[in-house]
Amino acid sequence: PFKIGKVRETLTEGEEGALYLRLEQDRVFADLSPEEKDRVTPGKEDRIDQ
Numbered sequence: 001p002f003k004i005g006k007v008r009e010t011l012t013e014g015e016e017g018a019l020y021l022r023l024e025q026d027r028v029f030a031d032l033s034p035e036e037k038d039r040v041t042p043g044k045e046d047r048i049d050q
Helices: 034-040
Strands: 003-008 024-028
16 A cells, blocks of 8 residues: 555543553555545646656
């Protein structure tokens, strides 16, 4: 998959109300929302015809 960067999940609540950070994970293109994919994916106007 196409890696975009690293992402750390938001805080989650554990036992007795303690907050924990989840592990850092790679962010990949497939994880993006459709709006984010539109910003990352070049449109037809950005392509170079050869």
